[in-house]
Amino acid sequence: MMSKQLLSGIQAVGFDLDDTLCVYMPVAVQARRQVFERYLVPRLNLPIETIDQHYRRAFKSMLEEIHSDHWYPLYLREGRATRTETFRRMLESLGLNTDGLAEQLSDEYAALREQSLYLHDETLEVLHALRERYLLFVVTNGPAYEQRRELQILGLEGLFTVVAIEGERGIGKPHKPIFEWVESQLQLPPEQILFVGNSWEHDVQGALNAGWRAAWVNREGAPHPNPESPVLVLPNLRPLVEGL
Numbered sequence: 001m002m003s004k005q006l007l008s009g010i011q012a013v014g015f016d017l018d019d020t021l022c023v024y025m026p027v028a029v030q031a032r033r034q035v036f037e038r039y040l041v042p043r044l045n046l047p048i049e050t051i052d053q054h055y056r057r058a059f060k061s062m063l064e065e066i067h068s069d070h071w072y073p074l075y076l077r078e079g080r081a082t083r084t085e086t087f088r089r090m091l092e093s094l095g096l097n098t099d100g101l102a103e104q105l106s107d108e109y110a111a112l113r114e115q116s117l118y119l120h121d122e123t124l125e126v127l128h129a130l131r132e133r134y135l136l137f138v139v140t141n142g143p144a145y146e147q148r149r150e151l152q153i154l155g156l157e158g159l160f161t162v163v164a165i166e167g168e169r170g171i172g173k174p175h176k177p178i179f180e181w182v183e184s185q186l187q188l189p190p191e192q193i194l195f196v197g198n199s200w201e202h203d204v205q206g207a208l209n210a211g212w213r214a215a216w217v218n219r220e221g222a223p224h225p226n227p228e229s230p231v232l233v234l235p236n237l238r239p240l241v242e243g244l
Contacts, residue, residue: 012186016197017140020217021123031113035105058089076167078145126237127159137162141172174206200225
């Protein structure tokens with residue numbers, strides 16, 4: 001049941017993008033597996049799951065280095081460099097020659113992922129309903145180029161008063177400066193801002209640390225990380241329309 005008390009005084013509602021407004025992770029997994037099926041299974045004669053395990057290890061190693069002085073400036077502008085390096089590491093671990101192949105996998109995967117993105121069923125309905133009464137904004141992590149492209153492809157660009165992208169601001173969630181920048185653009189006190197996202201660490205905790213209100217979108221029914229916290233739990237975005 002939506003708590004009116006928790007939502008009283010709200011003037012602006014913000015959203016995370018990937019897996020909150022649109023379906024991203026399942027699309028990304030499907031896209032990379034399609035690329036592996038096409039290019040790597042015939043070369044290696046290995047199960048797709050084995051190849052994907054190599055990818056996940058390479059991705060983890062890249063993630064650990066993403067904020068380094070070498071990679072982060074490249075990542076902020078565009079995801080191609082770090083994405084290609086992830087595929088290069090994966091191919092190396094599989095014993096394959098990486099010359100040209102890492103770039104090919106990277107580019108085809110990115111194109112396929114982009115083509116496959118789609119909004120959750122209720123996204124537009126909810127955004128249009130809320131837009132009549134509240135300032136809307138988005139805060140999303142990721143490279144400037146890819147995140148702007150997503151907003152454009154998904155037809156969301158014109159719906160937000162403020163757009164905060166990690167790649168454009170130079171810092172992402174859950175770090176306080178990106179929330180403070182949004183606050184300054186909205187010209188509202190923190191207690192009048194609600195942020196909605198699917199990541200407890202990046203979205204919910206980041207918003208709470210900034211003094212904002214927060215709502216956790218838990219579509220999969222995952223265990224609550226902190227049941228005592230004053231956070232709304234949503235099975236999807238629709239309850240926002242009746243609660244706000």
